[in-house]
Amino acid sequence: MPLVALLLLAALPACRPGASTDAQAGPEPVLPALERAFSAPDPAERAARFDPAALVAWQRLQGDATLRFLGVSDLRPGPGDADAAAATIDFDREGWPMAVGLTLRHTDAGWRIATVDADSALQRRLSALGQNGLPRAGAARTWAGGLAGRDAAGRPTAAILVLATPAGLEVDGGPPLAPTPAAVTDALRGAVARREALAASAHATARIQAAFALPRDTPADLLPRLSDWAREAGVGEHLLVVRSADGGPAVLPLPAVERTPSPPAPPTGPGCAPVSPAAQLPLTCTPAYAPYLVLRATPEGQRLEASGESVVLGDLVDASVPEHLGPALAKLRSAHPGLLGLRVLTGADVSHGQLVGLLDAARIAAPDLPVLPEFDERAP
């Protein structure tokens, strides 16, 4: 009996689920050590897997925020040293996927994190989630993307991410670019080509969009300019990246512009009824008809106009309040049936945060109405 028990005891460990003859045979795997450094329940165990300087860098990166470890997204040999490794780990802050680079070294005690590369690109993305970062919009749709063109699962997002930072415009997490049409359209064309090639290799059709993430203090005219540049680069569908009410990733879809050689035909309805069943439209109807609501800044405040009729909404703050914008929209839409959308004319004197407030209010008041921010050529 004791012999049998001994045999059993000797045999059982090898039968343990997950027991690994492979792991024992080769070099010590990096992946489990790295995962434990970020996900072990005991803070002391986690800290013990960092070199002191790396631990300080990681703690500084965390700041006051809660960074949730998602996983190791990339692992490769360290530069020129068999006892070194490089890795990228993914974490999320308030639902936003982020990535940070690390190096590891092998010691007698196992793999340790030697450096945490809290580089400037990561700092810029983190600051986009700070106090003066992306504005919030309660009516925005939740979104699975991140600020570097990848989602939390490590896939590139269908939308090309354009992030405005103080250093310039980042496209898909690339180096900052000058905000010029040539630089941005070139980068966007590159991003489009990459997605199209991926789609072709997957025997799929790519539905490519551009997602613009702009901090609240950015002048509001940057958004329509970026939209124009994206259209020039062949990307016609646009999303505005914002923070949801709880701070997570969200988007306000912007309408795709269909350029038509002539203005859309007037609808039938009060004031535009056909004179006969033959339905030749009365000529008097056409000049009065404008197919869009237009919101523009005037000396008296924000003026919402439709076919010659207008409602003054006071200042931009008033216009951004759904309770103010909603009745004005409803009044003009019922008086002018067939309105196709709302064109919001903005200039550099308005902030992106204010513009998003307005887009959010319009979406709450009229979710079915396409709302297009445009650059007001007449703005100061």
Added chain:
Amino acid sequence: MKAPSLALSVALCAACAPEKAAVVADDAESAARALLSPRLFDPTLALQARFTPDRSPDAFPLRMMADGPGDLKTARLDRLRMIDGRAVVTARVTLDGVAQLFGFWLERQEGVWRVAGWEDTPTPLPSPDAPVPERAPDPPAALLGPFFRAAHPVLSLPLPTRAGPDAGDEGGSTPATVKVDLKPPAVAGDCKAREVAASVEHATGALTACYHTALAGEAPRLGRITYRLQYNRSAPGPRATLVESTLLLTGLTDCLGAALEATRLEDRTCQATLPIVFIPAKVTSR
């Protein structure tokens, strides 16, 4: 007492023994490393535990390309990425003296990392010591399905072309180098040809502008395009379907169709076939 215990121990050992190769690693990295070893050439049956049931070890390209462990020099793990819950491995192998990168991926099934797919063609490397790029390449195409399905729906807003005519100035700024000749439509159903003709005549300016936009600077040319217009009482305008076109210009037929659909003829259910002829000025003057 002894017999059942012994039987149990034998059963246990048998359960965990079925070939040592069936004991596979519990982390993706070790599982990948194990595969890039002489064990890759274990008998198929023993190796199957390292593969998902739908993948055969015999189809694994490294096994197919090498005759045995001797052929596979310096097989090592170059990069391991986690994409959508899968471990995507880039292996650096030297086969017949040629260094190349080979990609495959593992999925965790029943608690075990198993090979679930691979790229068909290895990528040759300029030298066996070529550095591992810091930035990871794009994920394998086979794992990109969700990426292409993730686009958000957006609304659309028709806007007049900026360089085109102003509102109310139908065709005003369009150079008069073409004449749009709307031929009498052939009508079937509850409407008259002259009603349809009068209705679509309002679109002449838009049709002209469509033609000029589609030309995009090219010389005007003669052409005929025929649309079928389907009128229905429940809709204010027709549904335009292209029947035939002798003009091959990008975007032209879409633009013309939209312009025709913007015309109005109410309280009618009928079908009209409308030929439109674009006559350049030179041809007109003949």
